[in-house]
Amino acid sequence: MTAPTATSPFASKPVGPWRRAGRRLARDRAAMTALLVLLVVTVGCLLAPLYARDVAHTDPFTSNVAGSVMIDGRPVDIMQPNDNPLHLGLSPIGPTWRASADLLGADSQGRDLAARLLYGGRTSLMISFCAAALCIVLAGMVGIVAGYVGGVVDAVLSRVMDIMWAVPVYLFAISLSIVTVSQGLTLGPITIGSDNLLIPICIIALVYVPYAARPVRGRVMTLRRAEFVTAARALGVPGYRIVLRDILPNVTGTLVVLAPLMMALAMMVESALSFLSIGVQAPGASWGTIIQDGEGLIYTRPMVAVAPGLAIVIVVLSLNVLGDGMRDALDVRDSGRERV
Amino acid sequence: MTPLPVETSSPLIETHDLRMTYRVGRGRVLRALDGVSLAVQAGEVLGLVGESGCGKSTLGRCMLRLVRPSGGRVVFDGIDITAMPERRLRPLRQDMQMVFQDSYAALNPRRPVGDLVAEPLRVHSAPGGGRRNGVEIARRLVELMDLVGLPQAALARYPHEFSGGQRQRINIARALALSPRLVVADEPVAALDVSIQAQIVNLFMDLRDRMGLTYVFVAHDLAVVRQISTRVAVMYLGAIVELGEADAVLHHPAHPYTAALIAAVPEPVARTDGLPPPLRGDVPSPIAPPPGCRFHPRCPAMRDRCSVDPPVLRRLPDGREVACHYPVLGAEPDLMPGLPAFLATGPAAGRPRH
Numbered sequence: 001m002t003a004p005t006a007t008s009p010f011a012s013k014p015v016g017p018w019r020r021a022g023r024r025l026a027r028d029r030a031a032m033t034a035l036l037v038l039l040v041v042t043v044g045c046l047l048a049p050l051y052a053r054d055v056a057h058t059d060p061f062t063s064n065v066a067g068s069v070m071i072d073g074r075p076v077d078i079m080q081p082n083d084n085p086l087h088l089g090l091s092p093i094g095p096t097w098r099a100s101a102d103l104l105g106a107d108s109q110g111r112d113l114a115a116r117l118l119y120g121g122r123t124s125l126m127i128s129f130c131a132a133a134l135c136i137v138l139a140g141m142v143g144i145v146a147g148y149v150g151g152v153v154d155a156v157l158s159r160v161m162d163i164m165w166a167v168p169v170y171l172f173a174i175s176l177s178i179v180t181v182s183q184g185l186t187l188g189p190i191t192i193g194s195d196n197l198l199i200p201i202c203i204i205a206l207v208y209v210p211y212a213a214r215p216v217r218g219r220v221m222t223l224r225r226a227e228f229v230t231a232a233r234a235l236g237v238p239g240y241r242i243v244l245r246d247i248l249p250n251v252t253g254t255l256v257v258l259a260p261l262m263m264a265l266a267m268m269v270e271s272a273l274s275f276l277s278i279g280v281q282a283p284g285a286s287w288g289t290i291i292q293d294g295e296g297l298i299y300t301r302p303m304v305a306v307a308p309g310l311a312i313v314i315v316v317l318s319l320n321v322l323g324d325g326m327r328d329a330l331d332v333r334d335s336g337r338e339r340v
Numbered sequence: 341m342t343p344l345p346v347e348t349s350s351p352l353i354e355t356h357d358l359r360m361t362y363r364v365g366r367g368r369v370l371r372a373l374d375g376v377s378l379a380v381q382a383g384e385v386l387g388l389v390g391e392s393g394c395g396k397s398t399l400g401r402c403m404l405r406l407v408r409p410s411g412g413r414v415v416f417d418g419i420d421i422t423a424m425p426e427r428r429l430r431p432l433r434q435d436m437q438m439v440f441q442d443s444y445a446a447l448n449p450r451r452p453v454g455d456l457v458a459e460p461l462r463v464h465s466a467p468g469g470g471r472r473n474g475v476e477i478a479r480r481l482v483e484l485m486d487l488v489g490l491p492q493a494a495l496a497r498y499p500h501e502f503s504g505g506q507r508q509r510i511n512i513a514r515a516l517a518l519s520p521r522l523v524v525a526d527e528p529v530a531a532l533d534v535s536i537q538a539q540i541v542n543l544f545m546d547l548r549d550r551m552g553l554t555y556v557f558v559a560h561d562l563a564v565v566r567q568i569s570t571r572v573a574v575m576y577l578g579a580i581v582e583l584g585e586a587d588a589v590l591h592h593p594a595h596p597y598t599a600a601l602i603a604a605v606p607e608p609v610a611r612t613d614g615l616p617p618p619l620r621g622d623v624p625s626p627i628a629p630p631p632g633c634r635f636h637p638r639c640p641a642m643r644d645r646c647s648v649d650p651p652v653l654r655r656l657p658d659g660r661e662v663a664c665h666y667p668v669l670g671a672e673p674d675l676m677p678g679l680p681a682f683l684a685t686g687p688a689a690g691r692p693r694h
Contacts, residue, residue, distance in 0.1 A: 014496045017450050227445035234406055235460045235514070236433030239426075245459070249450040 021253075024329035031325025034318035041315055045125055048118035055099050056112045060119055061283045064110035069093065069101040078102070078110040084300045091300040107293045107304050117307055120285035125315070127201055127270045127279075127286070132263035134205035135212055136255050142209060143216025144251065148224055148243055158217070161210040169207050173269050176203045177278035195281040200273055204266045211265075212258050219254050223247050253330045260323035264316040271312055287312050350418055351379035352522055352554050353403055353436070359411030360398050360578075370627045372398040373409070374578040377653070380571075382521065385548065385555040387569030387586060389562060389601070391623055395578040396558045400524045403556060404436050405429055416522070434464050437515035441527035443507035447499040453510050454481055454495030460517045484513040487550075488543065505536035509543065516547065524556045529564055541567055562605050566590050574598045577626055577634045580653060584660025594656060594667035596641045633665070641666055 025031055052060055068075040079090040092106035103114040146157040164172070177200070184194040192198050223229060224247070232242045273279030274288025282289070287308035294305025360373040372395045380386045388396045402409045405421050413422045416436060421429060440446035447456055458477050466472045472480075485492050488509040499507055508528060515523055525544065529537040541564055547553060559565045565572060569586040574595065582595040593599040600619045619638050624630050630637050636646035645665055653663045 014452065014498060014501070016452070016498060227440055227442055228448045230406060231438070231440060231446045231511075231514075232448075232459065233426075234404055234433065234438040235463065236430040237459060237463050238430065241463060245451070246448050250448070 017253075021326075021329040025325055028325040028329065030321050031329075034321035034325070037314060037318045038322065041121065041311070041318075042125060045118050045121035048115065048122050051118055052112070052115040056103070056115050057100065058112040058115055060111050060115040060285065062111070064106070067110055069096070071096055071098065071101050076101075078106050082300055091297065092304075094301055095303055104307055105301055105303050107290070108297055109293075113290075113304055113307065116285045116290055117287075117311065120287045120290050120308060121311060123197070123280055123284060123286040124267060124270055124274075124288070124312075127197055127204070128263045128267035130201045131204035131208075131266040131270070132259055134201060135208045135262050135266070136259055138205060139209045139212030139258075140216055140251065140255050143213040144220050144243060144247060146213070147217040147220025148247060150221070150224075154217075157213075161213055164207070165210040165214075169265075169269065170272060172207045173203050173273060174276065174278065176206070177273050177276075181278045181281070195284070197280070200270055200279045203273075204269045207269070208262055208265060212255075212262060215258070216251055216254055219251055220247055223250050257323060257327045257330055260319040260326065264319035264323070267312060267316055267319075271308075351415075352382040352384075352417055353556075354379035354415045355399070355403065355412060356415070357412040358399070358402055358409050358414065360395070360402060360407070361410045364627060368627050371578050371629065372626060373402065373412075374629075375412070376575075376578070376580055377412075378573055378580060378583060380522075380554060380556060382554050383552060384571060385557055385569045387565035387572040388556060388558045388575060389560060389565050389572060390575035391560065391601075393623065393626070394575040395626075396560075396575055397526050398578075399575070400438070400526050400556055400558050404433075404438055404524050406438070431464070434460070434518045435520050436522040436524070437518070437520040439508070439511050439515050439523060439525040439528045441530050443504055443511050443531065444499060446511055447507060449499055451498075452495070453497050453499065453502075456499070457481055457484060457495070457510065457514045457517055460514060464518055480517065484517055487516065487547070488513045503536075504532050505540060508532065508540050512540075512543065512547070516551065516553075519551060520553070522554045522556070524558070526558045527560070528557075530559065530561065537561075537564065544568060562590060562602060574601065577623065577629055579634065579663065580661075581635065581663045582660065583653065583662075584656075584658075588658060588660055592668075594660060594662045594669065595635075595664045596639050596668070597635050599668065600638075600640070633663075635664075641668075 052058055058064070065079050068077050070076075076093065078093050080093060081089070082091040084091070092108060092110055093102055094105040096102050096105065099114075102112050104117065105113050107113055107116065142157055142161070146154040180192075180199045180203070181194050184196075185192040185199060229242060229246055232246050237245075270279055270286065271288035271291065274286045275292045277289075277292065280286040280289050290308040291305050294301070294303075294308070297304050354377075356377050358373050358376040359371070362370045362372060364370045374395075376395070376399055378386070388399060390396050398407070401407045403414055403416075405414065405424065409422060413420055415421070416432060419432070421432065424432075447453075458481060461472050461477045461480055466476070481495055482492055485494060490506060490509050490513070494502070494506070494510070499510070502510065511528075528544070529540050532540060544555065544557070545568055548555060555568070557565065557568055566586060571584065572582075572586045572589040573580050574582040574589065574593075574597065576597050582589055582593065582598045584594075589598060590602065593602060604618065619640075621638050624634070624637060630647075632645075632647040632649055633639070633642075633651050636642045639646065643666065649665070651663045651665050653661045655661050656667060656669070
């Protein structure tokens with residue numbers, strides 16, 4: 001207990017809430033492992049064109065039923081007869097475990113499964129990331145407006161959210177997708193083709209808005225009564241500035257924690273829609289469409305369905321572990337009072 | 341209602357018959373403020389005392405229009421602000437500021453101190469009109485840290501990195517950033533350690549001398565109120581029961597409630613001489629206040645008239661106002677002869693502790 005000196009009254013550098021959360025997260029082994037897995041998967045998927053062109057030397061988007069691959073210097077037909085009683089006729093080649101020749105085998109069209117898996121991952125990750133981001137932004141706006149303005153605005157927004165919540169997410173997404181897949185989406189002068197990835201992104205974001213908006217609204221309602229908001233009013237800070245400078249920074253934690261969980265949910269909806277042919281449209285690939293391709297080959301070439309399924313499991317699991325870690329790291333409530 | 345005290349200059353802030361009621365369901369009404377009239381002159385320090393729930397904080401918040409009173413008027417510097425919309429109120433807020441009890445809750449945990457203290461400088465235009473630029477704000481921040489006795493390095497820190505006393509200094513710096521005329525301090529030292537309380541009270545007094553501030557100082561600690569106030573208003577169940585010069589009210593209370601409040605202050609050495617008996621019972625619910633005098637069920641000097649006829653605030657010969665039919669008049673033993681030792685420290689603002 002000594003009087004402060006002007007030069008070094010504090011022991012260490014200032015520690016902001018984000019920096020502190022980052023440090024906690026870095027100490028969380030499970031979360032860091034999950035983050036590493038996600039990074040590896042993402043980088044791998046982003047390198048999909050490189051793999052297809054320079055390693056596998058195939059075009060994963062055109063049918064190749066008459067083609068052949070070189071295995072140990074001998075050409076082997078991609079479509080081969082099989083004796084499986086459950087699947088007569090020709091089956092695509094199985095895993096060769098050679099990167100230059102259908103590493104994981106081919107799909108029913110004779111296309112390189114490994115290359116399609118990487119391309120599909122790129123699409124799936126992109127859709128789920130964008131859908132989660134869009135959903136978080138929309139939910140943030142709805143939650144903050146409803147929670148801060150309150151009254152009639154809150155009542156109307158909350159009832160709309162309740163109605164959306166009452167419809168099962170998958171049913172809701174499927175109904176919306178069926179309409180847009182058949183005729184695209186026309187909003188005034190803007191026309192979005194039925195094969196545009198914006199459609200699944202918007203649909204997935206929309207159906208999950210109530211799930212993210214509700215916790216945000218609750219948090220904002222608590223914050224609105226917080227003393228520092230009263231203090232800001234007493235200082236003469238205008239309402240919009242209170243929302244931007246005092247409410248929003250305290251809600252971002254909630255939103256950031258929701259983000260990986262929303263991305264995991266979005267990925268599952270995307271796969272489901274694509275599996276039902278109402279998400280990503282052929283010849284585009286996503287993990288959902290590849291599973292659908294593999295459905296017919298499940299007895300002879302299970303790898304076609306298992307590989308993308310496994311990829312989804314790994315990514316969704318990692319996102320959930322990461323989300324849990326972030327929630328623990330960002331728990332401001334406990335950490336803020338540490339030194340009181 | 342009671343006429344306001346006759347003053348030569350117009351008061352900085354005054355309330356007329358201020359009422360604040362809350363609906364609490366099933367048609368019942370809670371009267372947090374029930375006709376409060378008082379005036380605070382520029383340069384004065386009005387201490388507001390009373391038990392928890394007597395409406396002190398509500399009165400402070402009504403004065404600053406953080407809540408809208410349900411009846412009566414609030415006049416700040418001759419301007420009626422009772423029903424003024426927030427948009428028009430905002431420029432006036434430069435002149436009236438608040439310091440809160442919970443120094444932690446009053447500071448956004450996600451913003452560094454420099455950002456928090458700069459907020460009023462950013463949202464209000466400079467005296468000559470126009471926005472303050474970054475250099476002006478930075479210079480003012482340094483001045484303010486100096487004023488409240490914090491090192492400049494504090495500006496880059498976050499609220500959780502400070503002790504309670506230091507955080508209250510930050511709150512004070514923010515409230516004083518625009519050189520207000522009125523500061524309502526809502527129990528600013530109640531949450532602090534006793535040794536730190538003295539430092540903060542001294543800081544308040546020091547700042548008042550330096551900046552010519554007017555305080556409305558809400559507190560339940562009579563020693564703190566005595567130390568800082570020039571006048572004292574004692575509240576009970578949403579109404580003022582005694583209002584007058586601090587020395588007169590705290591040393592020779594005229595209202596039995598004030599006397600009981602003072603007698604209840606714990607002292608290092610037990611005294612038995614001249615103290616009124618301790619109060620019986622609890623504070624009645626403000627939802628169903630007793631008829632007649634609000635204090636009569638607990639009053640040691642209660643007579644028949646008290647249970648039917650509510651007393652109004654009236655002026656005694658010595659200038660103070662009392663809401664009691666049978667006030668204690670004349671020389672009474674001084675109920676508060678000595679200050680607790682911790683408050684008898686030097687007048688200079690205490691240095692921050694780490």
